Amino acid sequence: MRKIIILGATGSVGNSALELIQANPEKFQIVGASSHHHFTELQSIAKDFSIPHLLNTNEKHYFPDFLDQCQPDIVLNAISGFAGLPYSIQILESGTPLALANKESLVAGGELLMALSRTKKTSIYPVDSEHSAIWQCLQNHDPGIRDLKSRDQKHPFKKILLTCSGGPFRERKDFSTVTKSEALTHPTWSMGGKITIDSATLANKCLEVFEAMHLFGASKDQIEIIIHPQSIVHSMVQFSDSSIIAQISPPNMKLPIAYALNYPNCDDYKLEEVDFSNLTLNFSNPDKKKFRTLQMLDICIREMQNFPIVFNAANEIAVSAFLEGKISFVQIFDVLEKIIDETKKETIETFEQIQRIDAQTRTKTQSLLP
Ligand code: NDP
Ligand code: MG
Numbered sequence: 001m002r003k004i005i006i007l008g009a010t011g012s013v014g015n016s017a018l019e020l021i022q023a024n025p026e027k028f029q030i031v032g033a034s035s036h037h038h039f040t041e042l043q044s045i046a047k048d049f050s051i052p053h054l055l056n057t058n059e060k061h062y063f064p065d066f067l068d069q070c071q072p073d074i075v076l077n078a079i080s081g082f083a084g085l086p087y088s089i090q091i092l093e094s095g096t097p098l099a100l101a102n103k104e105s106l107v108a109g110g111e112l113l114m115a116l117s118r119t120k121k122t123s124i125y126p127v128d129s130e131h132s133a134i135w136q137c138l139q140n141h142d143p144g145i146r147d148l149k150s151r152d153q154k155h156p157f158k159k160i161l162l163t164c165s166g167g168p169f170r171e172r173k174d175f176s177t178v179t180k181s182e183a184l185t186h187p188t189w190s191m192g193g194k195i196t197i198d199s200a201t202l203a204n205k206c207l208e209v210f211e212a213m214h215l216f217g218a219s220k221d222q223i224e225i226i227i228h229p230q231s232i233v234h235s236m237v238q239f240s241d242s243s244i245i246a247q248i249s250p251p252n253m254k255l256p257i258a259y260a261l262n263y264p265n266c267d268d269y270k271l272e273e274v275d276f277s278n279l280t281l282n283f284s285n286p287d288k289k290k291f292r293t294l295q296m297l298d299i300c301i302r303e304m305q306n307f308p309i310v311f312n313a314a315n316e317i318a319v320s321a322f323l324e325g326k327i328s329f330v331q332i333f334d335v336l337e338k339i340i341d342e343t344k345k346e347t348i349e350t351f352e353q354i355q356r357i358d359a360q361t362r363t364k365t366q367s368l369l370p
Pocket of ligand 2: 128129130208
């Protein structure tokens, strides 16, 4: 039985983890869980799952003490946004394996986290479905990639084919009339508000490219975004002989969560299966003219260093402003474009520097809002 902590237990990924554990109680024991604004909800979850240690991250706390009390085998970081990064760092520093849903941790602090994972010999297991898929596809090809910590710079893959549903506006020509409720209605996934908007602008896919570059040591030319509306193929890897391996499962976070939490065991989970009786799979290239986030991605992956941190921070502020009704959907792209346009390259060396750049970008982005 794995002893786990769920950070962000009151969120969408947190909820999928709880459902997985409820259906497979003999495999996992939750020894600790956190919430931010919904502590009463967390207390009720704690009752249902007999969770001994709770953390309210919205109050003053010292996270290493919480880790110490819980003594977990692995921590699932399902916090949303940049706020998840300090926790990822402290988890790795404690030598505890990290099941990482919080992609912003890698986007903003990828170099530092991967270095920490190597020096501490502590694994980062991806939970984001595409990265879990890539990791699964790589399993039989590179033993070094299994734990994502001992890999060298030579990779057996030619290319990562990162799939993308295209979101609710894949077919839409005019973005000027997009409403909040339309943007919050994802065609294939049920997720938290921020990531659902990111899926509508394709900013989520941009974050996932940075995430994949760090996790798998891929260069910018080794990642290709492919639109796949059904969200059944969660990503693919092409090898040096041109063969391609794909990972296929229903659009549901339970499998990637289970895969990370219980790695390397592949257990008999009670999970939904793909129905092939009437299944069509489509693939196409993304439209960069329409989804301007992809043009900004090109600039960011050319520069890297502070650019992904800036992209992430500006995007978090712009998405919050959209959700609060302060700016339109199109203005998310405009704000991001202005911020990226005015960014000067800076080499990243420390966590404090990342925090400073994140904070400065937030202030600057706020100043552009009405
Ligand atoms: P949600 O918004 O549904 O949940 C976020 C969780 O984080 C909540 O438990 C919330 O607590 C907590 N939280 C919010 N702000 C803070 C903060 N400042 N400090 C500490 N905890 C905080 O998000 P999702 O579950 O959708 O996403 C979580 C992460 O997983 C994101 O990084 C997302 O990109 C990634 N992800 C999500 C997927 C999905 O299917 N949803 C798929 C792949 C990746 P409270 O509710 O109590 O305020
Ligand atoms: Mg994803």
